[in-house]
Amino acid sequence: MISLQGINKYFQDNHVLKDISLTLPKGSVTALIGPSGSGKSTLLRCANLLEIPQSGQMQLGDEKLVFTQKPPRSRDIHKISRQTGMVFQNFALFPHKTVIENITEGLIIVHRMPKAEAIARAEALLDKVGLSHKRNVLPATLSGGQQQRVAIARALAPSPQVLLCDEPTSALDPELAAEVVAVLRQLANEGTTMLMATHDLRLAASVANQTIFLEAGEIVETADSATLFHSPHKARTAEYIATLTEGLPAGSPT
Numbered sequence: 571m572i573s574l575q576g577i578n579k580y581f582q583d584n585h586v587l588k589d590i591s592l593t594l595p596k597g598s599v600t601a602l603i604g605p606s607g608s609g610k611s612t613l614l615r616c617a618n619l620l621e622i623p624q625s626g627q628m629q630l631g632d633e634k635l636v637f638t639q640k641p642p643r644s645r646d647i648h649k650i651s652r653q654t655g656m657v658f659q660n661f662a663l664f665p666h667k668t669v670i671e672n673i674t675e676g677l678i679i680v681h682r683m684p685k686a687e688a689i690a691r692a693e694a695l696l697d698k699v700g701l702s703h704k705r706n707v708l709p710a711t712l713s714g715g716q717q718q719r720v721a722i723a724r725a726l727a728p729s730p731q732v733l734l735c736d737e738p739t740s741a742l743d744p745e746l747a748a749e750v751v752a753v754l755r756q757l758a759n760e761g762t763t764m765l766m767a768t769h770d771l772r773l774a775a776s777v778a779n780q781t782i783f784l785e786a787g788e789i790v791e792t793a794d795s796a797t798l799f800h801s802p803h804k805a806r807t808a809e810y811i812a813t814l815t816e817g818l819p820a821g822s823p824t
Contacts, residue, residue: 571596571763572617572732577626577637579612579787586612587623588787594732597761601774601795604784605810610767613784614734617765618654619647630654631731652680655725659737661717663709663724670696670705673724681728688727695723699753715746719753726757733757735766739773751776771814775799783807 572594579587587609594600602610615621617628623637633649635642663672673692677683683691696702699719709717718738725733738754739747751773758764758777768774774781774795781795783804791804802808 571598571631572765573629574613574617575627577613577616577623577628579609579616579621579623586787587616590626590787590789592782592789592792594763594765596763598780599758599762599764599766599778601778601781602765602767602784603769603771603774603781603810604790607786608784609787610784611736614656614736614765614767617732618656618734619651620656622647652728653731655728655730655733657718657721657725657733657735657738659740661709661714661721661741663717663720665709668706668708669701669712669720672709672720673727676724677727691727692723695726696720698726698756699723713746714742715749718742718746718750722750722753722757726762732763732765735764735768737767737769739768739770747773769814771799771811783810785810 575591577587577590590613602613604610612621616623622641624639625637627634627636628650630650630653635646635650664675667675670689670692673695674688677688677691678685693702693705696705699722701716701719704712704716709720712720739750742750747770754773755777766778778795780792781798782792783790783798785806791798791802791807793802798807799811802811
C-alpha cells in the first residue's frame with residue numbers, strides 16, 4: 571500500500587531522518603513512538619509530502635517518487651498527496667466554518683465533487699464518528715475530542731488510501747482521548763490503513779498491529795505491538811517504554 575525506502579530529510583545541517591525504510595501493508599495500522607525530536611512528525615509529513623525528502627523513494631499504490639536534490643514536479647507530488655488523509659495534533663479546523671463545511675470544503679474545492687455529493691459524504695462520516703447532531707455548529711462550540719473526531723471525518727472524506735495521524739490524542743484529557751481512540755479503533759477494524767505518531771502507548775497498543783520506535787531520526791526497533799510493548803529486543807526501547815508506563819496500572823499499556 572505505502573512504502574518508504576532510504577528516506578533522508580535534512581533541515582539545513584540538521585539530519586532529521588536517516589535512511590528510514592518502512593512498508594505499510596493494506597489494512598495495517600502502524601504506530602510511531604519515540605521521544606520528542608525523534609522525527610515522528612517529520613516522517614508523517616514526508617509521507618504526505620508536506621515535507622520533501624532529499625533522498626530515498628516512496629510508493630503509494632501505483633504512484634512512485636524517487637527523491638533527489640531536484641524537487642519533484644508539483645503534479646507528481648499531488649498524485650500521491652491526494653491519496654493521503656492527515657489528522658493534526660491541533661485539529662486544524664476552519665474556525666469560521668461549520669462542522670459540515672469543514673468536511674465538504676476540500677471535497678468541493680480540491681476534489682471537484684458536486685456539492686450535493688460532498689454533503690452526503692460528509693453526513694455519512696459525521697454519523698460514523700457520532701457527530702451528526704453537530705453538523706451545523708462552529709468548531710469553537712465543540713470539546714477537543716469532538717473537534718478531533720471532526721478532523722478525522724474530514725481526513726477520511728476523499729477516501730484516502732492511508733490515514734496519517736500526528737499525535738491525535740496528545741492535546742486531550744484522558745476522557746476525551748478515549749473518544750478519539752474508539753473512533754480510530756473502529757477504523758482499524760474496518761481495514762483502514764493508518765500510520766500514527768503518538769506518545770499514547772494505550773492508543774498504540776490497542777489500535778496498531780505494528781509499532782516502530784524512533785530515536786534521533788533512526789529506527790531503533792520494529793515489532794508487532796504486543797512484542798514491542800511487553801518484551802522488546804532492544805534495551806533502549808525497554809527504557810523508553812518504562813518512562814511512559816510509570817504509574818500506570820499493572821498490565822498497561824494494553
